[in-house]
Amino acid sequence: MNDSFRSQNKPALLKVQNLTIELTTRLGTAPVIDDVSFELHEGETLCFVGESGCGKSMTALALMGLLPEKVSRIASGSIEFNGVDVTQASADFLNQLRGNELSMIFQEPMTSLNPVFTVGEQIAEVLRHHQGVDKSTGVKLATQLLDQVKIPEAHRRVHSFPHELSGGQRQRVMIAMALACQPKLLIADEPTTALDVTVQAQIFDLLDELQKEHNTAIMLITHDMGVVAEMAERMVVMYAGRKIEEGPVDEVLQQPAHPYTRGLIACVPHLQAFMHEERVPLLEVPGVVPSLNQFGGNQCLFADRCDQVNERCLNNRPENKYTNQRSVACWYPTAEGVFL
Amino acid sequence: MNTPLLSVENLKVRFPVKRGLPWKAAQYVHAVDDVSFDIQRGETLGLVGESGSGKTTTALAVAKLINSWEGVVKLNGTDFFSLDKESLRLERANIQFIFQDPYSSLNPRLTAERIVSEPLRQLKNLSKKELAESVDDIFDAVGLRPEQKKLFPHQFSGGQRQRIGIARAIISKPQLVICDEPVSALDVAVQAQILNLLRDLQKRFNLTYLFISHDLGVVQHMCDRIAVMYMGKIVEFSNRMELFNSPQHPYTQALLSAVPSVDRKRRERVQRIVLSGDPPDPLNPVPGCHFAARCPSVDESIGCLKKFPPLDTVSESHQVACYRFKR
Ligand SMILES: Nc1ncnc2c1ncn2[C@@H]1O[C@H](COP(=O)(O)OP(=O)(O)OP(=O)(O)O)[C@@H](O)[C@H]1O
Ligand SMILES: Nc1ncnc2c1ncn2[C@@H]1O[C@H](COP(=O)(O)OP(=O)(O)OP(=O)(O)O)[C@@H](O)[C@H]1O
Ligand code: SF4
Ligand SMILES: [Mg+2]
Ligand SMILES: [Mg+2]
Numbered sequence: 001m002n003d004s005f006r007s008q009n010k011p012a013l014l015k016v017q018n019l020t021i022e023l024t025t026r027l028g029t030a031p032v033i034d035d036v037s038f039e040l041h042e043g044e045t046l047c048f049v050g051e052s053g054c055g056k057s058m059t060a061l062a063l064m065g066l067l068p069e070k071v072s073r074i075a076s077g078s079i080e081f082n083g084v085d086v087t088q089a090s091a092d093f094l095n096q097l098r099g100n101e102l103s104m105i106f107q108e109p110m111t112s113l114n115p116v117f118t119v120g121e122q123i124a125e126v127l128r129h130h131q132g133v134d135k136s137t138g139v140k141l142a143t144q145l146l147d148q149v150k151i152p153e154a155h156r157r158v159h160s161f162p163h164e165l166s167g168g169q170r171q172r173v174m175i176a177m178a179l180a181c182q183p184k185l186l187i188a189d190e191p192t193t194a195l196d197v198t199v200q201a202q203i204f205d206l207l208d209e210l211q212k213e214h215n216t217a218i219m220l221i222t223h224d225m226g227v228v229a230e231m232a233e234r235m236v237v238m239y240a241g242r243k244i245e246e247g248p249v250d251e252v253l254q255q256p257a258h259p260y261t262r263g264l265i266a267c268v269p270h271l272q273a274f275m276h277e278e279r280v281p282l283l284e285v286p287g288v289v290p291s292l293n294q295f296g297g298n299q300c301l302f303a304d305r306c307d308q309v310n311e312r313c314l315n316n317r318p319e320n321k322y323t324n325q326r327s328v329a330c331w332y333p334t335a336e337g338v339f340l
Numbered sequence: 341m342n343t344p345l346l347s348v349e350n351l352k353v354r355f356p357v358k359r360g361l362p363w364k365a366a367q368y369v370h371a372v373d374d375v376s377f378d379i380q381r382g383e384t385l386g387l388v389g390e391s392g393s394g395k396t397t398t399a400l401a402v403a404k405l406i407n408s409w410e411g412v413v414k415l416n417g418t419d420f421f422s423l424d425k426e427s428l429r430l431e432r433a434n435i436q437f438i439f440q441d442p443y444s445s446l447n448p449r450l451t452a453e454r455i456v457s458e459p460l461r462q463l464k465n466l467s468k469k470e471l472a473e474s475v476d477d478i479f480d481a482v483g484l485r486p487e488q489k490k491l492f493p494h495q496f497s498g499g500q501r502q503r504i505g506i507a508r509a510i511i512s513k514p515q516l517v518i519c520d521e522p523v524s525a526l527d528v529a530v531q532a533q534i535l536n537l538l539r540d541l542q543k544r545f546n547l548t549y550l551f552i553s554h555d556l557g558v559v560q561h562m563c564d565r566i567a568v569m570y571m572g573k574i575v576e577f578s579n580r581m582e583l584f585n586s587p588q589h590p591y592t593q594a595l596l597s598a599v600p601s602v603d604r605k606r607r608e609r610v611q612r613i614v615l616s617g618d619p620p621d622p623l624n625p626v627p628g629c630h631f632a633a634r635c636p637s638v639d640e641s642i643g644c645l646k647k648f649p650p651l652d653t654v655s656e657s658h659q660v661a662c663y664r665f666k667r
Contacts, residue, residue, distance in 0.1 A: 051527040152617060166618055167391075196390040196554065198615050201598035205614050223528060226557075226600030230607065253602055265602060267532035269561030273605035275584040279561060281536050285529040288497050305529075 011083070012039035013184060013217050014063070019077035021062055027293040032058050032072065034241040034296055037320075040185065043215040047228040047249070049264065050238035053289050056221045059238070060187045063219070064104050065094040082184070099130045103178035105171070107190040112174065113162040119146070119173045120158035126180045145176040149206055168199035175206060182214055189221045204231060225265055229253055237261045240290050240301035247326035257328040257335035260285070260302050300330065308332050343417045344378035345548050346402065346516055351375045351411035353394070353401050357623065369622045371397040372408075373572035379516065384542070384549040386563030388556060388595075392622065393569040395552045399518045402550070403435045404428065415515065433463050436509040440521035442501035446493040452504050453489035459512040474511060481544070482507045482537060499530035503537070510541060518550045523558065535562060556599050560584055565657065568592050571622060571630040573648065578658040588660040591631045629663070637664050 021033040033055050040046050048056045061067050063079060065086060078085045081102065086094060098104075106112045114122060123145060124138025133141065139158060146154035149172040162170055171191060178186055188207070192200035204227075211218055220231055228235050228249055235252055237245040237260065245258040256262040263285035287305040294301065300313040310331065318329045321339055333339040352375075354368040372394045379385045387395045401408045404420060413420040415431060423431060436459065439445040446455055457475050460466060466474070479486060482503045493501055502522065509517050519538065523531040535558065541547060553559050559566060566583050568576040568591065576589040587593045594613040601607055615634045620626060628645035632638045642663040643649070651659040652666060 051529060150616075168618065197556070197598040197600075198390060198594055200600075201612060201614050202616075204600075224600060225602050229602045229604075230600040250604070264528060267529050269535070269557045270603060271557050271560060271584070271596070271599050271601050271606060272603045273609050275560060275581060277581060279539075281539070282532040282561070284532050284536060286533070288499065288527070288530065 010041065012080075013042050013082060014040040014219075015078075015080040016063075017078050017080070019059075019062065019079060020075040021058060021067065021072055022075045023058075023068075023072045023292065025071070025292060027291075030241075030292050030294075031075065031296040032241050032292060033062065035077070036238075036241075036243045037077075038236055038243065038246060040217050040219060042184070042217050043211065044234070045211065045218040045220055045232040047232035047235045048219065048221045048238060049223060049225065049228055049235060051223065051264075051289050053292070054238040055241040056238055057189055058241075060104065060189050060219065060221060063185075063187060064098060064102060065089075066098075066104075096130075099126060099183075100181045101184045102187070103181070103183040103185075104187040104189065105174045105178050105191045107193055113170060115162055118159050118161055119165070123158075123173070123177050123180055126177055130181050141180075142176070145180060146173070148210075149173075149176045149179075150202070151176075168195050168202065171195060171199075171203055172206070175203070175210075179210060183216060185217045185219065186211075187219045187221075190223070191220075192227075193223075207231075225253070225268060226270060237264070241295045242301065242329060243320065243327070244302070244329045245327065251326065251335075251338075255335035255338060257326065257333040257339055258302075258330045259306050259308055259332075259334065262334065263305075302330075308334075345381045345416065346379040346550075347412075347414045347417075348378070348398075348402060349376050349412040349414075351398065351401055351413065352409040353397050353406065354409045367623055370572050370625055371622070372401060373625075375411075375567075375569075375572070375574050377567055377574065377577065379548055379550060381515075381548055382542070382546050383564045384551050384562055386559045386566040387550065387552045387569060388554065388559050388566060389569035390595075390619065391554070392571075392619070394572040395569055396520055398569070399437075399520055399550060399552060403437065403518060404432060430463070433459060433512055434515040436512065436514040436517050438502075438505050438509045438517065438519045438522045440524050442498055442505055442525060443493075445505055446501060448493050451490050451492060452484070452496070455493070455504060456507040456511055459508060459514075463512055478507045478511045481510075481541060483533075497530075498526050499533055502526060502530075502534050506534075506537065506541070510545065510547065513545065516548050516550060518552070520552045521554070522551075524553070524555065531558075538562070556596060568595070571619065571625065573630055573661065574651070575631065575662070576660045577651065578654070578660075582655065582658045588654055588658070588665055589631075589662050590635050590637050590664070594636070629661075639664065 017037050019033055019036045020031050022029050023032040050056055074087050079087050120139045120142040123142035124135055127133040127138045127141055143154050143158045146158055151157050151169055151172055192203050232249050235249050236243055239260050245261045256265055266283035267285055269282060285305055290301055298317050300318050303309045303313045312331050318331050320327050320329045326338060328339055351372055353372040354370055356366050356368055375398060389395055400406045402413055453475055457471055460474060484503050523534050551562050563580055565579050567574045570591050576592045587596055594615050597610050597613045617634050620633050628647060629649055632644045638644045644663055649661045649663045651661045654660055
């Protein structure tokens with residue numbers, strides 16, 4: 001049966017079903033993405049959260065058809081984009097999809113920009129490749145795009161090399177590039193982690209604006225629950241390659257069902273509406289994320305860090321339970337009334 | 341009032357840069373530009389501000405790990421910069437660092453035990469037994485197991501490596517511990533473990549911290565007083581409650597408003613102020629307030645473009661450098 005939520009009125013733009021991706025390392029082969037299902041609709045923002053190494057970037061790369069070659073493969077499941085299963089699509093088709101309907105912004109803009117070309121040339125190249133625009137028109141359009149992402153003096157900056165721009169400006173160039181072809185789905189993998197919060201606020205504002213204008217769907221990867229709260233309607237929490245919780249952001253933040261989600265929210269000293277004199281110690285989630293060779297075990301992979309662990313957790317993998325817009329993979333979920 | 345543990349007066353640090361034409365006069369980055377503050381024993385002073393605002397440079401200059409251009413730094417009332425080499429070496433041992441990157445700040449060829457004991461070996465002639473006892477105590481205090489003493493840095497996780505860094509920093513009972521982004525490289529769950537540890541150790545050993553972070557949630561949790569830096573200047577200085585509940589400087593207000601929060605009440609209460617433009621070129625500082633080019637309340641008629649505003653008193657423990665404040 002379909003593990004994901006029943007579609008709403010409109011069919012989902014993106015529908016991932018029971019996706020499993022195997023990764024082979026020195027230590028053997030393990031499911032780096034383990035039976036993950038989710039949907040994303042037009043104009044919606046979905047956040048992926050979880051600690052380092054939980055498989056967030058891998059999920060994004062799988063959607064883009066950019067999984068590391070040789071070491072990884074799609075073992076099972078499907079990724080339907082606009083009704084077409086991209087796991088079965090030809091390389092040509094994927095190439096056409098990327099940059100046109102599907103774009104990605106990476107964490108470190110410097111690694112994805114070419115240092116020897118001006119940013120204008122690079123944006124023009126994207127336009128040429130995907131829309132057959134000639135070079136001089138391309139540069140003209142590039143200037144407009146830079147202006148749209150609020151780079152000051154775009155007509156001058158279009159001739160700058162990446163290293164001549166600040167980190168925030170480079171990230172805005174990446175966004176301009178990702179938006180050059182007005183994608184239906186934009187994947188942003190920690191697009192602001194290297195930036196100051198004031199610059200982060202500018203970038204998020206920009207994403208918001210562009211989404212409203214073009215009804216773009218956004219998949220935003222982050223490790224900051226504050227970002228989730230501000231940016232997304234729905235969220236997916238990943239742990240050791242598995243989707244361990246999903247639901248509307250407000251509900252999950254108020255009543256997290258999985259002990260890991262609860263830990264992720266409570267272990268961070270968040271800014272509150274009013275600060276108090278008293279400071280209580282932060283809730284600790286002991287231990288660390290298991291290493292890749294432990295992924296895939298028939299147990300709850302959070303068990304050794306969990307304060308509710310029980311026999312059953314150690315011997316059986318918890319299934320994803322679904323109720324009314326929410327999902328959790330835990331034998332003893334905590335959100336009262338939601339999963340009982 | 342009793343002498344503060346550390347007092348910094350009019351500290352300036354400049355870095356020469358080669359840029360432009362060779363026959364032009366040398367240019368300098370004014371990385372720290374006339375900064376003054378005190379730290380009392382047992383407290384945590386926070387330094388916040390955006391990347392490049394001069395936080396690390398301030399800390400390095402305080403520990404005399406880089407030369408300053410001007411200014412006085414006193415530890416326990418004695419002028420740090422006037423000491424001869426040997427006294428400086430001993431005094432400097434009173435200031436220890438915890439760095440951001442637990443990967444690169446530990447020598448990969450030394451065992452954890454050896455790394456942690458290094459500051460003690462440099463400082464005094466301890467017997468093998470005394471040394472071993474100190475190491476055991478400190479391993480216990482930072483939550484490392486005795487059998488981990490013989491392991492090398494690559495055999496530890498990020499959080500454990502940061503524990504080694506902390507053990508090394510506090511084993512010699514320094515008077516001041518400078519923490520420069522001590523948890524930024526760590527996952528949130530491990531971050532909580534380390535932040536709790538730092539606060540525990542502070543209570544236990546009456547440690548004094550200079551705590552640098554760009555994460556305002558972390559700063560709010562860790563610091564008693566906070567200095568907000570912008571382009572080498574302190575623009576606001578305040579105790580924790582006042583800074584977070586009623587920030588006065590337009591930059592601090594924008595900074596705090598930009599922090600995404602899980603607290604819905606906060607999101608409703610705090611109006612996001614999005615700054616336009618980029619920070620100015622540190623090589624060509626403007627004559628007036630450094631923040632003027634991005635400031636939503638800039639006003640030429642009150643002097644914003646003429647001279648950097650002096651620190652004004654908001655309350656007994658709260659100062660702000662902004663012309664708008666008195667208006
Ligand atoms: N090219 C690769 N070759 C081998 N292993 C890889 C490769 N890319 C990722 N991995 C491993 O796959 C697992 C999941 O990685 P992934 O990058 O998806 O994590 P993530 O959730 O994005 O983490 P982060 O928050 O650090 O970005 C990790 O254990 C990682 O070490
Ligand atoms: N060794 C150096 N030579 C030249 N310029 C330097 C040097 N170290 C720092 N700077 C410059 O001095 C200014 C202050 O840098 P500093 O590292 O103190 O900032 P910071 O506040 O610690 O930033 P971050 O949050 O990025 O760590 C910056 O403009 C930086 O480029
Ligand atoms: S002094 Fe003027 S420019 Fe500077 S922060 Fe205050 S109002 Fe803004
Ligand atoms: Mg990643
Ligand atoms: Mg620094």
